[in-house]
Amino acid sequence: MHEIARYGLAGIRLVNGAMALLAPNTLAKRLGIETGRDSGVTYTLRLFGVRTVLLGAELFLVKDGAELNRALLRGTFIHTSDALAAARAGKNGDLPPRSAAIATAISSVNVALTFLAREPSR
Numbered sequence: 001m002h003e004i005a006r007y008g009l010a011g012i013r014l015v016n017g018a019m020a021l022l023a024p025n026t027l028a029k030r031l032g033i034e035t036g037r038d039s040g041v042t043y044t045l046r047l048f049g050v051r052t053v054l055l056g057a058e059l060f061l062v063k064d065g066a067e068l069n070r071a072l073l074r075g076t077f078i079h080t081s082d083a084l085a086a087a088r089a090g091k092n093g094d095l096p097p098r099s100a101a102i103a104t105a106i107s108s109v110n111v112a113l114t115f116l117a118r119e120p121s122r
Contacts, residue, residue: 021049
């Protein structure tokens with residue numbers, strides 16, 4: 001089960017990260033965010049994309065159980081902060097309610113996957 005969760009999480013990270021990195025305006029439109037010349041949205045999404053692609057790639061590259069579990073623990077904190085930020089953005093009106101709910105749900109699923117992907121202690 002932890003292998004399925006590990007590679008599922010890696011795939012989610014790589015797809016979402018690549019989308020943010022390579023097509024930030026498309027992703028912003030899907031989230032209901034205006035992308036103006038001075039909004040900084042493109043820059044912010046690309047930063048998110050780089051980070052997320054690296055997190056996803058790490059799950060394919062790390063082999064050792066302890067090292068993998070440390071990587072997953074880092075991911076737990078990152079995805080939890082993403083979920084909280086998305087929920088707050090929805091509450092404050094920075095994201096449309098539906099978009100905030102989707103972003104919160106995706107990050108929450110990622111948090112759950114970080115727990116399911118951990119290798120059992122030996």
